[in-house]
Amino acid sequence: MSKRRIYWTLQIVGWTLLIMLEFVPYTLEYGFESGVLYSALANVFLGIVLTHIYRLVIQKWNWSSLPLPRLALRVIGSVLLLGLIMALVNQPLDRHYLAENLINQPFVFWGYYATWCKNLFAWILSYTVYHYVEQTRLAGYEKIMLRMSMREAEAKVLRSQLNPHFTFNALNSIRALVYEDPAKAQVSITQLSNILRNSLLADRRKTVDLQEELKTVEDYLELEKVRYEERLRYSITANPQAIYWQVPPMMLQTLVENGIKHGVSKEMGGGFVDLSADIVDDILFITIKNSGSLISTESSTSESGGVGLKNTAERLSILYGKGASFRIFQEADKIVCSEVRIPTLSDNTLMTE
Known part of the structure; x- marks a missing residue:
């Protein structure tokens, strides 16, 4: 299986399982509601889109080649930004289905925010570490091949x-x-x-x-x-x-x-x-x-x-x-x-x- 196919499989399966872990218990307790299902599917789609955008950004700007401190700051910033987007989208959706006494709590938004940041951090960290290790491995391989090519060129002349x-x-x-x-x-x-x-x-x-x-x-x-x-x-x-x-x-x-x-x-x-x-x-x-x-x-x-x-x-x-x-x-x-x-x-x- 190609890396591209593996990536999309993990994206779809991962986000579907994550959202279903919340959708299934809710359905078992309160019964099935089509609106909740649509909200869950929307979260799956939104999670895939946001994390894929992150993937495109890290590849385009080659974040994996940055020093670890600068890379860590970008990872944290991305988690906070994507978590904010997910929280802002989900709180209005959930307001229609959750009891008023929960929605009106002053810190409910920050609970949403922390939960989404935690989920996104796991995904972003996993992908970034993999990409960083892969980039380092490829860079090391290219360095070895370049050194061997230079040595071979020198040897041919000598x-x-x-x-x-x-x-x-x-x-x-x-x-x-x-x-x-x-x-x-x-x-x-x-x-x-x-x-x-x-x-x-x-x-x-x-x-x-x-x-x-x-x-x-x-x-x-x-x-x-x-x-x-x-x-x-x-x-x-x-x-x-x-x-x-x-x-x-x-x-x-x-x-x-x-x-x-x-x-x-x-x-x-x-x-x-x-x-x-x-x-x-x-x-x-x-x-x-x-x-x-x-x-x-x-x-x-x-x-x-x-x-x-x-x-x-x-x-x-x-x-x-x-x-x-x-x-x-x-x-x-x-x-x-x-x-x-x-x-x-x-x-x-x-x-x-």
Whole structure:
């Protein structure tokens, strides 16, 4: 049953029962009178109309969003006003049927007024509380959905980062290989194609298997070796149990790129990049070590490397909340270490909000 149908059912049944609680005892004591029945039906109709007008007012002016003190004042004011209308309408009607000694009592009007205020207060309070709770629930739900939409939009931007300089340099390197080593050029084109495809797909996927991310990193490093040749040395090791762990796409590639740009490329004799992944206490630890100095990396925070590191921390926070972490530090002289800590996807705070 729809909410609208439930509302009108409660309105009709509720007001009918309320008025009948007075009409039936009166009829049993004094006998049936058609005028009293018409008066009772008029009260049912008037009660429904007045309370429905209140419903329209509270919805139009959105009273449910008001602070509780201001809402309470409006509820009390509405009860007093509607109760006054019901009392003013009913006292002249009842004067014809009640004994003169009751009508002529000086406080009979206030008795009418208090009775109708009590009845109306029960209805108005019930409806207002329901509407307030429903409004609060919907507002909370919309807030959660908005926050999730914002996080998703941020995540799409952050996980689709690919340095255009790398693409330009890779194409130049491949162009040189076309004449020197055509077979190697074909392999490099395939590797670049894989990286570009993963970059384009990154904004559609929140996470990918670690093995897929490691393959992207390997393709990237192989392309960089075409450029740096023997000046770049790398190794990739991973616990076999971790290869299906879910990680943000293109994240490791960004970290490795940062290590090469701000570390290996600045060393006269070149350098190395070592990537390792292992599971410790149901947490995936990924470590990337590279030649270089953290000072030179920090001084370039305004460049793409610094932005990439910031994006890494933000992406982990968006996807995993406090369960994940990222840090970069100087492990030893001329060795920079980037460490990523990722929980299982089931701990993803984005899924539980």
